[in-house]
Amino acid sequence: MFRCPHCEEPGISPLRKAILSPGLVAICKSCSESSGVRYPSWLLAMIPGTILMLAALFVTSESLEWGLNIAGFTLMLILPFFFTPLHKENG
Numbered sequence: 451m452f453r454c455p456h457c458e459e460p461g462i463s464p465l466r467k468a469i470l471s472p473g474l475v476a477i478c479k480s481c482s483e484s485s486g487v488r489y490p491s492w493l494l495a496m497i498p499g500t501i502l503m504l505a506a507l508f509v510t511s512e513s514l515e516w517g518l519n520i521a522g523f524t525l526m527l528i529l530p531f532f533f534t535p536l537h538k539e540n541g
C-alpha cells in the first residue's frame with residue numbers, strides 16, 4: 451500500500467497507483483480524500499522507457515527490437531509506480 455499524503459496512512463492500493471496518471475485521482479481507503487500525480491514527475495519517470503522504445507525503431511535485429519520494446523514498456527510501468535510521488539488533490 452502507498453502512503454496517503456492527506457492522512458499519512460497506507461490507504462492507496464498498488465493497483466490504483468499503477469494506473470494513476472495526471473488527471474486521474476486515487477481515493478484513500480482511510481480518509482476518502484483524493485490524491486494524484488503531477489505532470490513533471492510523471493513525465494520524468496516516463497522518459498527512460500520512451501527512449502528504449504524509440505531506440506527499438508532504429509535497430510535492425512528483430513530480437514533486439516523486441517527486447518527494447520519489452521524493456522521500455524516495463525520501465526514505463528515500473529518507474530512511475532515507484533518514483534512518482536503522490537500529491538494532495540483538492541476539489
Ligand SMILES: [Zn+2]
Nearest residue numbers: 454457478481
Ligand atoms: Zn488518507
